[in-house]
Amino acid sequence: MDAQSLAATLEPILPDGAVITDRQRLRTYECDGLAQYKVTPALVVLPETTEQIAAVVRACAEHRVPFVARGSGTGLSGGALPHAEGVLIVMSRMRHIIEIDRDNQRAVVEPGVINLQLSRETQPLGYYYAPDPSSQQVCSIGGNLAENAGGAHCLKYGFTTGHVTGVEFVTPTGEVTEIGSKAPDAPGYDLLGAIVGSEGTLGIATKITVRLTRTPEAVQTLLGAFPDTDHAGQAVSAIIGAGVVPAAVEMMDALAIEAAEAAVHCDYPAGAGAVLIVELDGPAAEVEHQFEQVSEFCNAAGAFEIRIARDDLERALFWKGRKSAFAAVGRISPDYIVQDGVIPRTALPEVLRRISALSAERGVRVANVFHAGDGNLHPLVLFDDAIPGEAERAEETSGAIIDLCIEFGGSITGEHGVGSDKAKYMPRMFGDDDLDTMQLVRCAFDPYSISNPGKIFPTPRLCGEVPGRNRGVHPLVEAGKAELF
Numbered sequence: 001m002d003a004q005s006l007a008a009t010l011e012p013i014l015p016d017g018a019v020i021t022d023r024q025r026l027r028t029y030e031c032d033g034l035a036q037y038k039v040t041p042a043l044v045v046l047p048e049t050t051e052q053i054a055a056v057v058r059a060c061a062e063h064r065v066p067f068v069a070r071g072s073g074t075g076l077s078g079g080a081l082p083h084a085e086g087v088l089i090v091m092s093r094m095r096h097i098i099e100i101d102r103d104n105q106r107a108v109v110e111p112g113v114i115n116l117q118l119s120r121e122t123q124p125l126g127y128y129y130a131p132d133p134s135s136q137q138v139c140s141i142g143g144n145l146a147e148n149a150g151g152a153h154c155l156k157y158g159f160t161t162g163h164v165t166g167v168e169f170v171t172p173t174g175e176v177t178e179i180g181s182k183a184p185d186a187p188g189y190d191l192l193g194a195i196v197g198s199e200g201t202l203g204i205a206t207k208i209t210v211r212l213t214r215t216p217e218a219v220q221t222l223l224g225a226f227p228d229t230d231h232a233g234q235a236v237s238a239i240i241g242a243g244v245v246p247a248a249v250e251m252m253d254a255l256a257i258e259a260a261e262a263a264v265h266c267d268y269p270a271g272a273g274a275v276l277i278v279e280l281d282g283p284a285a286e287v288e289h290q291f292e293q294v295s296e297f298c299n300a301a302g303a304f305e306i307r308i309a310r311d312d313l314e315r316a317l318f319w320k321g322r323k324s325a326f327a328a329v330g331r332i333s334p335d336y337i338v339q340d341g342v343i344p345r346t347a348l349p350e351v352l353r354r355i356s357a358l359s360a361e362r363g364v365r366v367a368n369v370f371h372a373g374d375g376n377l378h379p380l381v382l383f384d385d386a387i388p389g390e391a392e393r394a395e396e397t398s399g400a401i402i403d404l405c406i407e408f409g410g411s412i413t414g415e416h417g418v419g420s421d422k423a424k425y426m427p428r429m430f431g432d433d434d435l436d437t438m439q440l441v442r443c444a445f446d447p448y449s450i451s452n453p454g455k456i457f458p459t460p461r462l463c464g465e466v467p468g469r470n471r472g473v474h475p476l477v478e479a480g481k482a483e484l485f
């Protein structure tokens with residue numbers, strides 16, 4: 001049975017109007033935040049409960065039809081890119097916060113809950129949800145879990161993986177299982193660790209238990225303007241080297257500042273070759289002391305202007321430029337690639353110089369916006385698709401930046417995931433044996449390779465991961481070398 005014929009099977013399982021087959025409506029879901037890749041799904045479903053998701057997945061498993069989970073579709077690696085012959089399972093009707101357990105500092109949420117919504121609901125109780133991707137106004141907690149999302153404040157508080165303590169999960173054979181709980185740890189293999197960051201390839205999270213973080217007593221934010229990224233980088237090294245762990249340290253270079261000014265008029269100091277936003281939070285006395293140190297480090301590294309946010313409004317203005325930076329680049333270039341890689345923090349100045357050299361050699365402009373504190377780069381590679389050859393040059397430059405990250409001991413993704421876009425880079429970082437071992441984990445969860453196939457792994461590999469419908473059993477199982485149970 002193909003996915004379209006599956007519609008008749010799914011309609012009685014789902015609420016009225018929750019199965020979409022109309023081609024025009026299906027096209028609404030053809031891409032995520034990475035619009036270069038577009039695939040119209042065969043079918044879209046909008047479940048409202050775990051049981052409905054499990055029933056849809058069981059039907060897919062029975063007929064070997066691929067499925068893809070989708071949260072808010074803000075992913076930047078093509079992770080929620082649909083499968084042309086598959087079912088797209090969309091979480092937008094599962095947006096309930098099921099429980100806020102203040103005493104245990106936990107919340108239990110449905111996967112479609114919007115990241116910022118959780119902080120807004122818990123704020124009056126003196127708590128918030130710490131991982132804060134710049135897309136937090138729209139991205140879902142389920143998508144965050146699947147991508148192990150980071151954000152500006154993850155320098156101090158850690159990525160999503162440190163904030164998820166339990167998950168209710170539908171496996172790719174349609175079983176509902178619970179892994180972890182409200183408790184901080186569980187014995188046995190760290191399956192929760194395997195699921196967080198698995199990009200929808202191990203199944204679907206249907207209920208997520210997360211840690212809530214106490215709202216800090218004090219927050220102080222400064223914006224430092226530097227002649228260039230080298231000087232700003234020196235300030236970052238001095239701050240971290242002194243043992244100060246700010247909540248966030250973000251850097252933007254001149255081109256990124258130009259874009260942000262054009263888009264949101266953030267009024268950063270004129271003539272800055274780089275700006276740093278440094279935010280400290282915690283007990284008031286500690287913040288005050290460390291804030292003085294940070295200001296001194298910035299001055300010593302050559303900051304020509306330091307602004308201190310006097311209130312929440314001014315703080316929001318500092319952040320407005322940074323948080324709008326990706327979209328803002330649209331003001332200075334018709335097309336651009338948002339790259340995402342990570343390097344050891346100490347390599348920042350050298351890698352930025354090499355990126356600048358690559359940009360000059362290839363005649364491709366690159367704007368840099370990044371989480372400087374943890375070495376997570378977001379080079380924005382600008383091009384004009386209407387000019388023949390520019391898109392290819394931009395793509396090559398973007399790939400060369402990823403090679404740089406690997407050369408300096410970093411990784412091909414800092415937080416946006418591998419998805420469809422970066423599967424081709426996986427062999428640059430991992431050998432065949434590594435990739436095969438990862439496939440064994442995947443196949444233990446997904447014997448038919450139907451859960452988000454075509455993502456993360458580069459070529460048709462072990463799980464029968466081929467374009468189109470997947471059939472057959474994993475070759476290692478067939479050869480008697482691995483067992484599924």
Ligand SMILES: Cc1cc2nc3c(=O)[nH]c(=O)nc-3n(C[C@H](O)[C@H](O)[C@H](O)COP(=O)(O)OP(=O)(O)OC[C@H]3O[C@@H](n4cnc5c(N)ncnc54)[C@H](O)[C@@H]3O)c2cc1C
Pocket residue numbers: 032033068069070071072073074075076078079080091111132133134135138139140141142143144145146147148149150151152199200201203204205206326327415416452
């Ligand atoms: C302007 C902008 C800024 C961004 N800034 C950041 C940032 O600072 N940090 C960062 O980490 N990311 C950032 N992102 C990327 C993106 O927002 C994150 O990856 C986010 O976690 C995706 O959430 P989503 O709900 O949109 O997921 P989607 O894009 O819908 O899906 C992402 C992946 O998760 C899977 N998935 C979704 N829901 C589930 C589920 N319930 N169970 C299992 N798998 C599921 C999908 O199959 C897909 O593989 C940014 C994106 C944009 C557009």
